[in-house]
């Protein structure tokens with residue numbers, strides 16, 4: 001069978017059939033780079049690696065591409081074909097977006113990435129307990145994290161896989177990187193949901209609602225009502241001034257809708273990925289653009305209301321260096337009890353990982 005020739009790209013006579021396509025840097029296109037690709041304006045690397053290119057990882061890649069803030073996106077997945085397919089599909093969006101190099105790669109290709117986001121993991125099997133799932137995902141992280149850290153000891157690792165707080169702790173242990181360069185997406189999503197639900201009730205743009213969900217990304221998370229505000233006005237004052245009712249029942253409903261949103265979405269469409277991808281994008285932007293943005297992410301907490309040596313979320317200043325500092329909110333006694341309980345729940349799960357299976 002004769003070889004089909006694409007008339008749109010005629011080969012000059014005598015040219016090799018598969019001449020390597022190269023760009024000014026001399027590297028063939030379609031392959032991950034091994035060196036940090038600096039942003040042409042800032043001179044900083046803007047390569048982002050994503051491990052786990054399922055719904056969350058690939059939606060994050062798409063969000064990142066549309067944002068234009070990454071020069072290169074490397075996709076790594078145990079299912080390499082899936083990563084390749086995602087890279088191909090994303091590359092075909094480049095002409096509508098921004099010049100970005102997107103390719104499927106291996107762990108070694110995380111080298112030079114400013115950030116590696118880990119969204120790889122197993123889903124819950126029917127009848128499987130949460131703890132069994134934690135064990136399986138911790139085992140998966142045992143395969144992933146040392147390879148990422150070895151390939152890229154200078155980079156930042158952001159964990160998205162659930163249970164995100166426990167896996168952030170596991171990642172810290174496995175990576176051996178400084179604690180300011182390992183964190184989880186934590187309650188960034190829950191905080192966004194809370195601000196959205198509040199904005200619907202208060203009738204203002206969610207970006208003008210300043211309120212945080214702290215603690216575990218999960219059932220024990222804590223809404224910080226005592227510090228929530230619009231334009232610096234605490235909610236009781238804002239609501240009184242604007243004739244809005246905000247009684248205990250409404251507050252309970254808003255928090256319940258926030259906390260249980262994932263269950264509601266999963267029961268309808270099977271997974272959540274748009275909002276978490278947008279949250280991961282916000283984290284990436286804070287890092288790549290060195291913004292010192294306050295985000296509720298999960299990191300190693302010490303000496304806070306009696307909490308020590310667990311990863312959970314508090315508002316945190318995020319910059320090029322990763323975590324600049326964790327903001328130690330002054331909580332009401334009720335909120336402080338809530339976050340301590342959240343830490344206890346997480347500590348129990350971390351401890352149970354150390355026990356042999358079946359205990």
Ligand SMILES: NC(=O)c1ccc[n+]([C@@H]2O[C@H](COP(=O)([O-])OP(=O)(O)OC[C@H]3O[C@@H](n4cnc5c(N)ncnc54)[C@H](O)[C@@H]3O)[C@@H](O)[C@H]2O)c1
Pocket residue numbers: 051052053054055056057076077078079082119120121122123140143144159160161162163164185186189217271272273276
């Ligand atoms: N943190 C948050 O706010 C948040 C929100 C939504 C989902 N999540 C979590 O994100 C994770 C991913 O969700 P999803 O919907 O994308 O799942 P998914 O099943 O669509 O994708 C998971 C991907 O991980 C890959 N994978 C599995 N084992 C691997 C390994 N050893 N090495 C490399 N890749 C591997 C799979 O091949 C798959 O492509 C889940 O744990 C989910 O609970 C977190």
